[in-house]
Amino acid sequence: MKLDMEKFGKFAVRFEPGQMIFAEHEPGNSFFFVQSGRVQIVKILDDIEKNIDILQPGEIFGEMAILEEEPRSASAVALDKCVLLEFTRENFEIIMAGYPQMALKLLKTFTKRIYDQKRCFLTLTLDDEPAKVADVFLMLAENLMRDSAEGVVGYPRVEFKASIEDIAHWAGMSVNKCREILNHLASQRKIEIYADKIVVTNINDMSRYVKSKRNQQK
Amino acid sequence: MPRAVNYKANSIVYFEGDKNENIYILQGGAVMLRSYDLENGQEIQDYIKTGEFFGVKSALGRFPKEETAQVVKDSTILVMSVPEFEALALKNSRIIIKMLKVFSNQLRRIHKQVRNLLSSNRQPVDSESGLYKIGEYYLKNRKYEKAKYVFDRYIEYYPDGMFSRKASEYSYEASECMKGKAPKSEIMQSKDVADYDSMEQDVSELTKKYFQGVSLFNQEKFEQALKVFREVNSEGVESEYGVKSISDIGKCYFALKKWDECIKQYTFMIQKFPKHPDLVEALLYVGNCYKEKGVVDKAAGFYKKILIMAKKDSQIYRKADKALKSLQERQNEA
Numbered sequence: 001m002k003l004d005m006e007k008f009g010k011f012a013v014r015f016e017p018g019q020m021i022f023a024e025h026e027p028g029n030s031f032f033f034v035q036s037g038r039v040q041i042v043k044i045l046d047d048i049e050k051n052i053d054i055l056q057p058g059e060i061f062g063e064m065a066i067l068e069e070e071p072r073s074a075s076a077v078a079l080d081k082c083v084l085l086e087f088t089r090e091n092f093e094i095i096m097a098g099y100p101q102m103a104l105k106l107l108k109t110f111t112k113r114i115y116d117q118k119r120c121f122l123t124l125t126l127d128d129e130p131a132k133v134a135d136v137f138l139m140l141a142e143n144l145m146r147d148s149a150e151g152v153v154g155y156p157r158v159e160f161k162a163s164i165e166d167i168a169h170w171a172g173m174s175v176n177k178c179r180e181i182l183n184h185l186a187s188q189r190k191i192e193i194y195a196d197k198i199v200v201t202n203i204n205d206m207s208r209y210v211k212s213k214r215n216q217q218k
Numbered sequence: 219m220p221r222a223v224n225y226k227a228n229s230i231v232y233f234e235g236d237k238n239e240n241i242y243i244l245q246g247g248a249v250m251l252r253s254y255d256l257e258n259g260q261e262i263q264d265y266i267k268t269g270e271f272f273g274v275k276s277a278l279g280r281f282p283k284e285e286t287a288q289v290v291k292d293s294t295i296l297v298m299s300v301p302e303f304e305a306l307a308l309k310n311s312r313i314i315i316k317m318l319k320v321f322s323n324q325l326r327r328i329h330k331q332v333r334n335l336l337s338s339n340r341q342p343v344d345s346e347s348g349l350y351k352i353g354e355y356y357l358k359n360r361k362y363e364k365a366k367y368v369f370d371r372y373i374e375y376y377p378d379g380m381f382s383r384k385a386s387e388y389s390y391e392a393s394e395c396m397k398g399k400a401p402k403s404e405i406m407q408s409k410d411v412a413d414y415d416s417m418e419q420d421v422s423e424l425t426k427k428y429f430q431g432v433s434l435f436n437q438e439k440f441e442q443a444l445k446v447f448r449e450v451n452s453e454g455v456e457s458e459y460g461v462k463s464i465s466d467i468g469k470c471y472f473a474l475k476k477w478d479e480c481i482k483q484y485t486f487m488i489q490k491f492p493k494h495p496d497l498v499e500a501l502l503y504v505g506n507c508y509k510e511k512g513v514v515d516k517a518a519g520f521y522k523k524i525l526i527m528a529k530k531d532s533q534i535y536r537k538a539d540k541a542l543k544s545l546q547e548r549q550n551e552a
Contacts, residue, residue: 100311
Protein backbone atom coordinates (compact mmCIF):
# COMPACT_ATOMS: atom_id res chain seq x y z
CA MET A 1 0.00 0.00 0.00
CA LYS A 2 1.33 3.42 -0.94
CA LEU A 3 -0.52 6.50 0.19
CA ASP A 4 -1.41 9.41 -2.02
CA MET A 5 1.39 11.92 -1.59
CA GLU A 6 -0.85 14.78 -2.65
CA LYS A 7 -2.94 14.25 0.45
CA PHE A 8 -0.17 13.07 2.73
CA GLY A 9 2.81 15.07 1.47
CA LYS A 10 2.76 17.41 4.42
CA PHE A 11 3.39 14.51 6.79
CA ALA A 12 6.37 13.24 4.82
CA VAL A 13 9.77 13.01 6.48
CA ARG A 14 12.86 11.79 4.65
CA PHE A 15 15.76 9.77 5.94
CA GLU A 16 19.10 8.76 4.45
CA PRO A 17 20.42 5.19 4.73
CA GLY A 18 21.82 4.60 8.22
CA GLN A 19 20.08 7.60 9.70
CA MET A 20 18.28 7.14 13.01
CA ILE A 21 14.53 7.73 13.07
CA PHE A 22 14.22 7.33 16.81
CA ALA A 23 16.23 5.72 19.57
CA GLU A 24 15.17 3.21 22.17
CA HIS A 25 14.22 4.94 25.46
CA GLU A 26 13.42 8.20 23.71
CA PRO A 27 9.97 9.54 24.62
CA GLY A 28 7.64 8.89 21.70
CA ASN A 29 4.60 10.83 20.61
CA SER A 30 4.37 10.04 16.94
CA PHE A 31 4.06 7.00 14.74
CA PHE A 32 5.21 6.32 11.21
CA PHE A 33 3.94 4.84 7.99
CA VAL A 34 6.59 3.53 5.59
CA GLN A 35 5.87 5.12 2.23
CA SER A 36 9.08 3.98 0.49
CA GLY A 37 12.35 2.36 1.52
CA ARG A 38 12.92 -0.11 4.34
CA VAL A 39 13.24 0.55 8.05
CA GLN A 40 15.22 -1.60 10.44
CA ILE A 41 14.10 -2.03 14.04
CA VAL A 42 17.02 -2.76 16.37
CA LYS A 43 17.62 -3.18 20.06
CA ILE A 44 20.87 -3.20 21.96
CA LEU A 45 20.95 -6.28 24.17
CA ASP A 46 24.00 -7.24 26.22
CA ASP A 47 26.14 -4.83 24.23
CA ILE A 48 25.11 -6.28 20.89
CA GLU A 49 22.95 -4.49 18.35
CA LYS A 50 20.19 -6.94 17.48
CA ASN A 51 17.92 -6.85 14.49
CA ILE A 52 14.30 -7.12 15.64
CA ASP A 53 12.51 -6.58 12.36
CA ILE A 54 12.84 -5.11 8.90
CA LEU A 55 9.79 -3.15 7.79
CA GLN A 56 8.71 -2.84 4.19
CA PRO A 57 6.72 -0.06 2.51
CA GLY A 58 3.10 -0.10 3.69
CA GLU A 59 3.95 -1.02 7.27
CA ILE A 60 3.36 1.04 10.40
CA PHE A 61 5.70 1.38 13.37
CA GLY A 62 5.92 3.31 16.63
CA GLU A 63 2.14 3.04 17.00
CA MET A 64 2.30 2.35 20.74
CA ALA A 65 3.21 6.01 21.16
CA ILE A 66 -0.33 7.09 20.35
CA LEU A 67 -1.71 4.92 23.11
CA GLU A 68 0.52 5.91 25.93
CA GLU A 69 3.27 8.26 26.86
CA GLU A 70 5.89 5.56 26.93
CA PRO A 71 9.50 5.51 25.91
CA ARG A 72 10.29 3.76 22.62
CA SER A 73 10.97 0.09 23.20
CA ALA A 74 13.43 -0.22 20.29
CA SER A 75 15.34 1.97 17.86
CA ALA A 76 14.33 2.58 14.25
CA VAL A 77 16.99 3.15 11.57
CA ALA A 78 16.53 3.88 7.87
CA LEU A 79 17.93 0.97 5.88
CA ASP A 80 17.46 2.65 2.48
CA LYS A 81 16.61 6.15 1.43
CA CYS A 82 13.21 6.37 3.12
CA VAL A 83 10.12 8.46 2.85
CA LEU A 84 7.98 8.09 5.96
CA LEU A 85 4.73 9.71 6.97
CA GLU A 86 4.83 10.90 10.54
CA PHE A 87 1.62 11.29 12.53
CA THR A 88 1.34 12.62 16.04
CA ARG A 89 -1.13 11.85 18.78
CA GLU A 90 -2.60 15.32 18.25
CA ASN A 91 -3.48 14.87 14.60
CA PHE A 92 -4.26 11.18 14.97
CA GLU A 93 -8.07 11.39 15.07
CA ILE A 94 -8.31 13.90 12.26
CA ILE A 95 -6.12 11.75 10.06
CA MET A 96 -8.03 8.61 10.86
CA ALA A 97 -11.33 10.28 10.00
CA GLY A 98 -9.95 11.82 6.82
CA TYR A 99 -8.02 8.81 5.58
CA PRO A 100 -9.89 5.58 6.29
CA GLN A 101 -7.26 3.61 4.35
CA MET A 102 -4.70 4.59 6.93
CA ALA A 103 -7.12 3.84 9.76
CA LEU A 104 -7.80 0.38 8.38
CA LYS A 105 -4.09 -0.30 8.15
CA LEU A 106 -3.67 0.73 11.77
CA LEU A 107 -6.63 -1.40 12.81
CA LYS A 108 -4.95 -4.44 11.30
CA THR A 109 -1.68 -3.59 13.00
CA PHE A 110 -3.50 -3.40 16.32
CA THR A 111 -5.18 -6.78 15.88
CA LYS A 112 -1.84 -8.38 15.27
CA ARG A 113 -0.22 -6.65 18.24
CA ILE A 114 -3.07 -7.62 20.57
CA TYR A 115 -2.76 -11.21 19.49
CA ASP A 116 1.03 -11.24 19.88
CA GLN A 117 0.79 -9.68 23.32
CA LYS A 118 -1.84 -12.16 24.45
CA ARG A 119 0.29 -15.01 23.21
CA CYS A 120 3.28 -13.57 25.01
CA PHE A 121 1.20 -13.24 28.17
CA LEU A 122 0.26 -16.93 27.99
CA THR A 123 3.92 -17.89 27.80
CA LEU A 124 4.82 -15.76 30.77
CA THR A 125 2.09 -17.26 32.95
CA LEU A 126 3.83 -20.65 32.85
CA ASP A 127 5.64 -21.23 36.15
CA ASP A 128 8.10 -23.74 34.77
CA GLU A 129 11.07 -22.01 33.09
CA PRO A 130 11.86 -24.76 30.54
CA ALA A 131 8.16 -24.80 29.61
CA LYS A 132 8.35 -21.05 28.92
CA VAL A 133 11.20 -21.60 26.50
CA ALA A 134 9.34 -24.46 24.82
CA ASP A 135 6.23 -22.30 24.54
CA VAL A 136 8.23 -19.58 22.78
CA PHE A 137 9.06 -22.16 20.10
CA LEU A 138 5.36 -23.00 19.79
CA MET A 139 4.51 -19.33 19.42
CA LEU A 140 7.18 -18.87 16.73
CA ALA A 141 5.89 -21.98 14.95
CA GLU A 142 2.34 -20.61 14.99
CA ASN A 143 3.60 -17.42 13.37
CA LEU A 144 5.51 -19.39 10.76
CA MET A 145 2.44 -21.43 9.88
CA ARG A 146 0.21 -18.41 9.71
CA ASP A 147 2.59 -16.61 7.37
CA SER A 148 3.25 -19.46 4.95
CA ALA A 149 0.48 -20.73 2.73
CA GLU A 150 2.35 -23.91 1.70
CA GLY A 151 2.93 -25.09 5.25
CA VAL A 152 6.24 -25.61 6.99
CA VAL A 153 8.81 -27.77 5.19
CA GLY A 154 9.97 -30.85 7.10
CA TYR A 155 7.18 -30.63 9.68
CA PRO A 156 7.19 -31.70 12.57
CA ARG A 157 10.88 -30.77 12.42
CA VAL A 158 10.89 -26.96 12.39
CA GLU A 159 13.74 -24.51 11.85
CA PHE A 160 13.78 -21.12 13.52
CA LYS A 161 15.92 -18.22 12.47
CA ALA A 162 16.13 -17.15 16.07
CA SER A 163 19.04 -16.59 18.40
CA ILE A 164 19.29 -17.37 22.09
CA GLU A 165 18.82 -13.66 22.80
CA ASP A 166 15.56 -13.66 20.84
CA ILE A 167 14.22 -16.62 22.76
CA ALA A 168 15.30 -15.09 26.08
CA HIS A 169 13.56 -11.87 25.15
CA TRP A 170 10.27 -13.60 24.41
CA ALA A 171 10.48 -15.86 27.43
CA GLY A 172 11.20 -12.87 29.68
CA MET A 173 14.33 -14.35 31.22
CA SER A 174 18.02 -13.58 31.28
CA VAL A 175 20.12 -14.74 28.35
CA ASN A 176 22.23 -16.90 30.64
CA LYS A 177 19.24 -18.68 32.12
CA CYS A 178 17.82 -19.21 28.65
CA ARG A 179 21.11 -20.57 27.35
CA GLU A 180 21.22 -23.04 30.21
CA ILE A 181 17.73 -24.31 29.39
CA LEU A 182 18.45 -24.50 25.66
CA ASN A 183 21.63 -26.48 26.31
CA HIS A 184 19.67 -28.87 28.43
CA LEU A 185 17.00 -29.28 25.72
CA ALA A 186 19.81 -29.85 23.21
CA SER A 187 21.33 -32.57 25.41
CA GLN A 188 17.93 -34.31 25.36
CA ARG A 189 17.96 -34.00 21.55
CA LYS A 190 14.78 -31.96 21.61
CA ILE A 191 16.49 -29.12 19.83
CA GLU A 192 19.66 -28.52 17.79
CA ILE A 193 21.50 -25.24 18.20
CA TYR A 194 23.37 -23.75 15.22
CA ALA A 195 25.12 -20.42 14.75
CA ASP A 196 22.29 -18.94 12.72
CA LYS A 197 19.28 -21.04 13.68
CA ILE A 198 17.69 -23.33 16.22
CA VAL A 199 15.91 -26.49 15.09
CA VAL A 200 13.13 -28.14 17.06
CA THR A 201 13.28 -31.82 16.20
CA ASN A 202 9.59 -32.46 16.82
CA ILE A 203 7.29 -29.52 17.39
CA ASN A 204 4.35 -31.83 18.25
CA ASP A 205 6.31 -33.33 21.15
CA MET A 206 7.08 -29.86 22.34
CA SER A 207 3.43 -28.92 22.15
CA ARG A 208 2.45 -31.95 24.26
CA TYR A 209 5.13 -31.06 26.81
CA VAL A 210 3.86 -27.48 27.23
CA LYS A 211 0.26 -28.69 27.42
CA SER A 212 1.05 -31.12 30.22
CA LYS A 213 2.90 -28.43 32.15
CA ARG A 214 -0.02 -26.09 31.74
CA ASN A 215 -2.45 -28.72 32.99
CA GLN A 216 -0.27 -29.50 36.02
CA GLN A 217 -0.40 -25.81 36.88
CA LYS A 218 -4.20 -25.77 36.76
CA MET B 219 -22.03 -9.82 -1.05
CA PRO B 220 -22.74 -9.89 2.70
CA ARG B 221 -25.57 -12.27 3.40
CA ALA B 222 -28.16 -12.27 6.17
CA VAL B 223 -28.37 -15.58 8.04
CA ASN B 224 -31.07 -16.58 10.53
CA TYR B 225 -29.97 -18.43 13.66
CA LYS B 226 -32.17 -20.28 16.15
CA ALA B 227 -31.79 -19.59 19.87
CA ASN B 228 -28.95 -21.58 21.52
CA SER B 229 -27.17 -22.26 18.24
CA ILE B 230 -23.50 -21.47 17.88
CA VAL B 231 -22.19 -19.00 15.28
CA TYR B 232 -18.61 -20.09 15.86
CA PHE B 233 -16.51 -21.80 18.52
CA GLU B 234 -13.37 -20.56 20.18
CA GLY B 235 -10.43 -21.85 18.13
CA ASP B 236 -12.40 -21.94 14.85
CA LYS B 237 -10.46 -20.70 11.87
CA ASN B 238 -12.93 -18.77 9.81
CA GLU B 239 -12.32 -15.37 8.36
CA ASN B 240 -15.87 -14.14 8.55
CA ILE B 241 -16.98 -10.92 10.15
CA TYR B 242 -20.48 -10.64 11.65
CA ILE B 243 -23.01 -7.90 12.39
CA LEU B 244 -25.98 -8.56 14.59
CA GLN B 245 -29.05 -7.26 12.78
CA GLY B 246 -31.69 -8.44 15.22
CA GLY B 247 -31.92 -10.78 18.21
CA ALA B 248 -29.27 -11.45 20.86
CA VAL B 249 -25.76 -12.95 20.77
CA MET B 250 -23.41 -13.67 23.62
CA LEU B 251 -19.63 -13.98 23.33
CA ARG B 252 -18.03 -16.31 25.85
CA SER B 253 -14.30 -16.11 26.58
CA TYR B 254 -11.93 -16.64 29.49
CA ASP B 255 -9.96 -14.05 31.38
CA LEU B 256 -6.25 -14.32 30.66
CA GLU B 257 -5.19 -13.64 34.21
CA ASN B 258 -7.60 -15.64 36.36
CA GLY B 259 -9.24 -17.96 33.83
CA GLN B 260 -12.76 -16.85 34.78
CA GLU B 261 -15.48 -16.95 32.18
CA ILE B 262 -16.37 -13.59 30.62
CA GLN B 263 -19.74 -13.03 28.93
CA ASP B 264 -20.21 -10.11 26.55
CA TYR B 265 -23.56 -9.34 24.98
CA ILE B 266 -23.60 -7.98 21.46
CA LYS B 267 -26.02 -5.15 20.79
CA THR B 268 -28.01 -4.82 17.59
CA GLY B 269 -25.86 -3.22 14.91
CA GLU B 270 -22.59 -4.29 16.53
CA PHE B 271 -19.79 -6.17 14.81
CA PHE B 272 -18.18 -9.31 16.18
CA GLY B 273 -15.42 -11.69 15.09
CA VAL B 274 -13.51 -8.77 13.60
CA LYS B 275 -10.15 -9.07 15.32
CA SER B 276 -9.45 -12.69 14.52
CA ALA B 277 -10.64 -12.28 10.92
CA LEU B 278 -8.46 -9.23 10.25
CA GLY B 279 -5.49 -10.74 12.04
CA ARG B 280 -6.09 -14.16 10.43
CA PHE B 281 -5.89 -16.13 13.64
CA PRO B 282 -8.37 -18.50 15.30
CA LYS B 283 -11.48 -17.07 16.96
CA GLU B 284 -10.80 -16.19 20.57
CA GLU B 285 -14.32 -16.60 21.89
CA THR B 286 -17.41 -18.69 21.34
CA ALA B 287 -20.38 -16.82 19.83
CA GLN B 288 -23.70 -18.22 21.04
CA VAL B 289 -27.13 -17.12 19.90
CA VAL B 290 -29.30 -16.31 22.93
CA LYS B 291 -32.62 -15.83 21.11
CA ASP B 292 -33.60 -16.20 17.45
CA SER B 293 -31.38 -13.78 15.55
CA THR B 294 -30.54 -12.43 12.13
CA ILE B 295 -26.83 -11.99 11.53
CA LEU B 296 -25.12 -10.38 8.56
CA VAL B 297 -22.07 -12.42 7.52
CA MET B 298 -19.29 -10.90 5.39
CA SER B 299 -15.76 -11.62 4.25
CA VAL B 300 -12.75 -9.49 5.12
CA PRO B 301 -12.66 -7.72 1.71
CA GLU B 302 -16.39 -6.97 2.06
CA PHE B 303 -15.79 -5.57 5.52
CA GLU B 304 -12.93 -3.43 4.22
CA ALA B 305 -15.05 -2.00 1.42
CA LEU B 306 -17.77 -1.16 3.90
CA ALA B 307 -15.39 0.36 6.44
CA LEU B 308 -13.58 2.50 3.87
CA LYS B 309 -16.90 4.05 2.90
CA ASN B 310 -17.78 4.69 6.50
CA SER B 311 -14.69 5.58 8.48
CA ARG B 312 -16.68 6.02 11.70
CA ILE B 313 -16.77 2.23 11.93
CA ILE B 314 -13.00 2.05 11.90
CA ILE B 315 -12.52 4.91 14.35
CA LYS B 316 -14.86 3.22 16.78
CA MET B 317 -13.03 -0.07 16.45
CA LEU B 318 -9.67 1.62 16.75
CA LYS B 319 -10.78 2.95 20.11
CA VAL B 320 -11.89 -0.47 21.30
CA PHE B 321 -8.76 -2.18 20.03
CA SER B 322 -6.40 0.43 21.37
CA ASN B 323 -7.96 0.00 24.81
CA GLN B 324 -7.51 -3.74 24.58
CA LEU B 325 -3.95 -3.34 23.42
CA ARG B 326 -3.19 -0.94 26.22
CA ARG B 327 -4.61 -3.35 28.76
CA ILE B 328 -2.79 -6.43 27.54
CA HIS B 329 0.41 -4.46 27.13
CA LYS B 330 0.22 -3.45 30.76
CA GLN B 331 -0.49 -7.02 31.86
CA VAL B 332 2.54 -8.32 29.99
CA ARG B 333 4.71 -5.60 31.42
CA ASN B 334 3.61 -6.42 34.95
CA LEU B 335 4.57 -10.04 34.44
CA LEU B 336 7.92 -9.09 32.93
CA SER B 337 8.88 -6.59 35.57
CA SER B 338 8.63 -9.27 38.22
CA ASN B 339 11.36 -11.13 36.35
CA ARG B 340 13.44 -8.29 35.08
CA GLN B 341 15.11 -5.21 36.37
CA PRO B 342 13.44 -2.17 34.80
CA VAL B 343 15.81 0.20 32.98
CA ASP B 344 15.32 3.90 33.50
CA SER B 345 14.98 5.77 30.23
CA GLU B 346 17.54 8.41 31.00
CA SER B 347 20.51 6.15 31.51
CA GLY B 348 19.11 3.76 28.90
CA LEU B 349 19.24 6.47 26.24
CA TYR B 350 22.72 7.59 27.30
CA LYS B 351 24.03 4.02 27.17
CA ILE B 352 22.79 3.61 23.61
CA GLY B 353 24.79 6.69 22.65
CA GLU B 354 27.85 5.21 24.30
CA TYR B 355 27.32 1.94 22.49
CA TYR B 356 27.25 3.64 19.09
CA LEU B 357 30.23 5.86 19.85
CA LYS B 358 32.25 2.89 21.04
CA ASN B 359 31.41 1.05 17.86
CA ARG B 360 32.25 4.04 15.66
CA LYS B 361 28.73 4.61 14.47
CA TYR B 362 29.23 8.32 14.84
CA GLU B 363 26.10 9.56 13.15
CA LYS B 364 23.89 7.40 15.34
CA ALA B 365 25.91 8.29 18.44
CA LYS B 366 25.51 11.99 17.70
CA TYR B 367 21.78 11.58 17.16
CA VAL B 368 21.33 9.81 20.50
CA PHE B 369 23.51 12.23 22.51
CA ASP B 370 21.75 15.22 21.00
CA ARG B 371 18.41 13.73 21.95
CA TYR B 372 19.68 13.06 25.43
CA ILE B 373 20.69 16.73 25.82
CA GLU B 374 17.32 17.79 24.47
CA TYR B 375 15.32 15.67 26.91
CA TYR B 376 17.61 15.86 29.93
CA PRO B 377 19.43 19.21 29.75
CA ASP B 378 20.28 18.96 33.45
CA GLY B 379 20.52 15.18 33.50
CA MET B 380 23.22 13.22 35.23
CA PHE B 381 25.07 12.55 31.97
CA SER B 382 24.41 15.87 30.22
CA ARG B 383 28.01 17.10 30.39
CA LYS B 384 29.39 13.81 29.05
CA ALA B 385 26.67 13.68 26.41
CA SER B 386 27.66 17.12 25.11
CA GLU B 387 31.31 16.13 24.98
CA TYR B 388 30.55 12.90 23.17
CA SER B 389 28.18 14.57 20.75
CA TYR B 390 30.95 16.98 19.79
CA GLU B 391 33.42 14.15 19.52
CA ALA B 392 31.07 12.13 17.32
CA SER B 393 30.61 15.09 14.98
CA GLU B 394 34.39 15.56 14.78
CA CYS B 395 34.81 11.90 13.96
CA MET B 396 32.13 12.15 11.28
CA LYS B 397 34.44 14.64 9.56
CA GLY B 398 37.16 12.05 9.61
CA LYS B 399 39.02 13.18 12.72
CA ALA B 400 40.63 10.51 14.84
CA PRO B 401 38.67 9.56 17.95
CA LYS B 402 40.04 10.91 21.20
CA SER B 403 38.16 9.84 24.28
CA GLU B 404 38.92 6.75 26.33
CA ILE B 405 35.58 5.18 25.61
CA MET B 406 36.67 4.52 22.05
CA GLN B 407 40.15 3.45 22.95
CA SER B 408 38.82 0.79 25.21
CA LYS B 409 39.29 -2.81 24.28
CA ASP B 410 35.71 -3.11 23.15
CA VAL B 411 36.59 -1.38 19.91
CA ALA B 412 39.08 -4.04 19.00
CA ASP B 413 36.65 -6.74 20.12
CA TYR B 414 33.94 -5.31 17.97
CA ASP B 415 36.16 -5.14 14.96
CA SER B 416 36.78 -8.83 15.58
CA MET B 417 40.35 -8.61 14.40
CA GLU B 418 43.21 -10.74 15.63
CA GLN B 419 45.14 -10.05 18.77
CA ASP B 420 48.09 -8.36 17.04
CA VAL B 421 45.75 -5.84 15.43
CA SER B 422 44.59 -4.82 18.86
CA GLU B 423 48.23 -3.97 19.69
CA LEU B 424 48.24 -1.91 16.52
CA THR B 425 45.09 -0.13 17.69
CA LYS B 426 46.81 0.81 20.93
CA LYS B 427 49.81 2.12 19.04
CA TYR B 428 47.63 4.14 16.70
CA PHE B 429 45.94 5.86 19.60
CA GLN B 430 49.32 6.47 21.17
CA GLY B 431 50.13 8.41 17.99
CA VAL B 432 46.86 10.33 18.22
CA SER B 433 47.64 11.21 21.81
CA LEU B 434 51.17 12.42 20.93
CA PHE B 435 49.76 14.51 18.11
CA ASN B 436 47.27 16.11 20.47
CA GLN B 437 50.13 16.95 22.80
CA GLU B 438 51.78 18.64 19.80
CA LYS B 439 54.68 16.20 19.92
CA PHE B 440 54.57 15.99 16.15
CA GLU B 441 57.96 14.38 15.52
CA GLN B 442 57.18 11.55 17.91
CA ALA B 443 53.64 11.18 16.57
CA LEU B 444 55.00 10.96 13.03
CA LYS B 445 57.34 8.16 14.07
CA VAL B 446 54.50 6.19 15.71
CA PHE B 447 52.14 6.63 12.76
CA ARG B 448 54.86 5.48 10.37
CA GLU B 449 55.29 2.33 12.43
CA VAL B 450 51.53 1.72 12.51
CA ASN B 451 51.46 2.17 8.76
CA SER B 452 54.28 -0.25 8.03
CA GLU B 453 53.13 -2.88 10.55
CA GLY B 454 49.50 -2.94 9.52
CA VAL B 455 49.52 -2.17 5.82
CA GLU B 456 46.13 -3.75 5.12
CA SER B 457 44.46 -3.02 8.45
CA GLU B 458 42.01 -0.27 9.28
CA TYR B 459 44.50 1.68 11.39
CA GLY B 460 47.31 1.09 8.95
CA VAL B 461 45.25 2.82 6.28
CA LYS B 462 44.04 5.49 8.67
CA SER B 463 47.57 6.35 9.71
CA ILE B 464 48.43 7.38 6.12
CA SER B 465 46.35 10.48 6.59
CA ASP B 466 47.75 11.08 10.09
CA ILE B 467 51.29 11.02 8.70
CA GLY B 468 50.29 13.78 6.30
CA LYS B 469 48.84 15.77 9.19
CA CYS B 470 52.13 15.47 11.09
CA TYR B 471 54.10 16.72 8.08
CA PHE B 472 51.79 19.69 7.83
CA ALA B 473 52.14 20.47 11.53
CA LEU B 474 55.93 20.27 11.08
CA LYS B 475 55.62 22.68 8.12
CA LYS B 476 57.16 20.09 5.79
CA TRP B 477 54.98 21.15 2.87
CA ASP B 478 56.57 19.01 0.14
CA GLU B 479 56.49 15.84 2.24
CA CYS B 480 52.91 16.59 3.16
CA ILE B 481 51.88 17.04 -0.49
CA LYS B 482 53.69 13.86 -1.44
CA GLN B 483 52.05 11.88 1.38
CA TYR B 484 48.53 13.03 0.56
CA THR B 485 48.99 12.66 -3.21
CA PHE B 486 49.99 9.06 -2.56
CA MET B 487 46.91 8.58 -0.38
CA ILE B 488 44.52 10.14 -2.88
CA GLN B 489 45.82 7.92 -5.67
CA LYS B 490 46.04 4.71 -3.71
CA PHE B 491 42.91 5.08 -1.55
CA PRO B 492 40.39 7.17 -3.48
CA LYS B 493 37.72 6.09 -0.99
CA HIS B 494 39.69 6.97 2.13
CA PRO B 495 37.39 8.55 4.76
CA ASP B 496 39.79 11.48 5.11
CA LEU B 497 39.93 12.17 1.38
CA VAL B 498 38.36 15.63 1.39
CA GLU B 499 40.49 16.62 4.33
CA ALA B 500 43.52 15.47 2.35
CA LEU B 501 42.59 17.86 -0.47
CA LEU B 502 42.37 20.68 2.05
CA TYR B 503 45.83 19.90 3.43
CA VAL B 504 47.35 19.77 -0.05
CA GLY B 505 45.65 23.08 -0.92
CA ASN B 506 46.99 24.62 2.27
CA CYS B 507 50.50 23.35 1.52
CA TYR B 508 50.44 24.97 -1.93
CA LYS B 509 49.12 28.14 -0.37
CA GLU B 510 51.98 28.17 2.11
CA LYS B 511 54.43 27.58 -0.74
CA GLY B 512 52.85 30.47 -2.63
CA VAL B 513 51.66 28.31 -5.54
CA VAL B 514 48.33 30.10 -5.69
CA ASP B 515 46.89 28.44 -8.83
CA LYS B 516 47.36 24.91 -7.52
CA ALA B 517 46.03 25.84 -4.08
CA ALA B 518 42.88 27.34 -5.66
CA GLY B 519 42.44 24.22 -7.77
CA PHE B 520 42.35 21.99 -4.68
CA TYR B 521 39.97 24.26 -2.81
CA LYS B 522 37.59 24.31 -5.77
CA LYS B 523 37.65 20.53 -5.88
CA ILE B 524 36.55 20.45 -2.22
CA LEU B 525 33.66 22.80 -2.98
CA ILE B 526 32.42 20.24 -5.51
CA MET B 527 32.94 17.18 -3.32
CA ALA B 528 31.98 18.30 0.19
CA LYS B 529 28.49 18.89 1.49
CA LYS B 530 27.56 22.54 1.39
CA ASP B 531 26.93 23.00 5.09
CA SER B 532 29.92 20.96 6.26
CA GLN B 533 32.79 22.55 8.10
CA ILE B 534 35.29 21.50 5.50
CA TYR B 535 33.26 23.20 2.78
CA ARG B 536 33.28 26.43 4.74
CA LYS B 537 37.01 26.14 5.37
CA ALA B 538 37.75 25.62 1.67
CA ASP B 539 35.39 28.41 0.71
CA LYS B 540 37.06 30.80 3.13
CA ALA B 541 40.55 29.80 2.00
CA LEU B 542 39.61 30.28 -1.64
CA LYS B 543 38.16 33.71 -1.00
CA SER B 544 41.22 34.85 0.93
CA LEU B 545 43.41 33.62 -1.95
CA GLN B 546 41.36 35.60 -4.45
CA GLU B 547 41.47 38.72 -2.26
CA ARG B 548 45.22 38.43 -1.99
CA GLN B 549 45.45 38.12 -5.76
CA ASN B 550 43.24 41.15 -6.30
CA GLU B 551 45.37 43.18 -3.91
CA ALA B 552 48.45 42.13 -5.77
